[in-house]
Amino acid sequence: MSAYAKSRSGPGGPPSRGEPPQGELGPLFDALRDAQRSPAIDCLLHTVADREWGPDDPEVMDLSQPFDVRRQAIMPEEWFPELRSAVGRDLTVAERIALGNEIIRWFLSGILHGEQAAFYISAQLCLRLEDAAAREFMANQAREEARHARAFSRYIARRWGAAYSPGEAFGRLLRDLHDTDRIDYKIVGMSGLIEGFAMGALSNIRAHTLDPALDRMLGHVLRDETVHHNFGTIWLEETRGRYSGLDWQELRHFAHRAYLALRLNLVSIYQRREIYAPLGLDWRRVRLAIRESRGRREKAPGLEEGINPLTVLARNLVRMGLMPTTQARPQHGSSPVLVEAVDS
Numbered sequence: 001m002s003a004y005a006k007s008r009s010g011p012g013g014p015p016s017r018g019e020p021p022q023g024e025l026g027p028l029f030d031a032l033r034d035a036q037r038s039p040a041i042d043c044l045l046h047t048v049a050d051r052e053w054g055p056d057d058p059e060v061m062d063l064s065q066p067f068d069v070r071r072q073a074i075m076p077e078e079w080f081p082e083l084r085s086a087v088g089r090d091l092t093v094a095e096r097i098a099l100g101n102e103i104i105r106w107f108l109s110g111i112l113h114g115e116q117a118a119f120y121i122s123a124q125l126c127l128r129l130e131d132a133a134a135r136e137f138m139a140n141q142a143r144e145e146a147r148h149a150r151a152f153s154r155y156i157a158r159r160w161g162a163a164y165s166p167g168e169a170f171g172r173l174l175r176d177l178h179d180t181d182r183i184d185y186k187i188v189g190m191s192g193l194i195e196g197f198a199m200g201a202l203s204n205i206r207a208h209t210l211d212p213a214l215d216r217m218l219g220h221v222l223r224d225e226t227v228h229h230n231f232g233t234i235w236l237e238e239t240r241g242r243y244s245g246l247d248w249q250e251l252r253h254f255a256h257r258a259y260l261a262l263r264l265n266l267v268s269i270y271q272r273r274e275i276y277a278p279l280g281l282d283w284r285r286v287r288l289a290i291r292e293s294r295g296r297r298e299k300a301p302g303l304e305e306g307i308n309p310l311t312v313l314a315r316n317l318v319r320m321g322l323m324p325t326t327q328a329r330p331q332h333g334s335s336p337v338l339v340e341a342v343d344s
């Protein structure tokens with residue numbers, strides 16, 4: 001078990017509240033349990049029909065239109081810290097397009113892995129949550145995560161053929177969320193952290209992309225992710241009273257460690273180092289060039305323009321009570337950013 005899943009109270013820690021051990025069938029046959037339904041989660045279930053869409057629908061994502069990733073950029077050059085550095089300035093136009101498209105391929109591959117993990121975690125939660133509306137929500141969320149995974153898989157296959165493997169930090173976080181027995185870690189990790197971050201990252205990509213097919217598909221995914229994230233907020237509000245002060249502190253520490261993993265995945269050149277060698281670049285030289293172009297601080301792609309995914313995530317964590325507002329003080333203009341994460 002790695003640092004993300006470490007817990008003072010261990011598996012089965014708060015909030016256990018009668019959720020069965022994994023694999024037991026008892027609640028399936030307990031009709032009385034269906035009497036317990038969260039009205040707030042039922043409200044979320046009412047949005048399911050309005051959000052219906054399919055990854056194969058050309059109205060959602062038209063992949064029949066020609067798009068040559070060797071000649072057409074998916075994101076503008078300014079979006080990439082690599083292309084704003086001395087490394088980028090030394091490249092030809094074709095090489096800059098190739099590097100930018102490989103970086104966005106790496107990020108979208110990470111989103112795909114996150115969708116696949118969310119599918120498994122939703123299915124796990126469907127069998128373990130106590131509230132009947134929450135179980136129904138998770139059954140539907142598993143189906144929606146499957147369609148997200150299919151949408152990103154189709155897009156990546158059409159543009160490049162295959163996805164990258166996840167970076168170490170992000171892959172470890174996803175595995176830990178899958179493996180942990182803690183229901184609250186799964187919900188906070190998936191709905192609060194992964195989906196809270198995805199809302200910022202996908203909004204950022206959508207605000208700047210030059211590929212209409214990606215733009216339209218992300219719009220549909222974002223509508224779903226907003227509802228998924230709202231589920232986590234509601235679930236946490238409804239279970240907050242069952243935590244002791246120490247247990248709540250432990251959950252916040254878990255959220256902070258997961259935040260740092262997501263931040264590392266976003267800003268670390270080392271995490272995405274496999275991109276550079278095939279293009280004739282040394283990742284250490286890339287990292288140095290970015291640091292020199294910005295002083296000593298690395299920043300996220302697109303940080304200066306549009307939505308900063310870390311800012312969106314910090315706001316979401318504050319709203320869920322997982323980050324004190326005193327930690328989200330203004331930086332970079334008026335944006336609240338988790339200071340210790342950005343500076344670490």
Ligand SMILES: [Fe+2]
Nearest residue numbers: 115118145148
């Ligand atoms: Fe998703």
Ligand SMILES: [Fe+2]
Nearest residue numbers: 118195225228
């Ligand atoms: Fe989701």
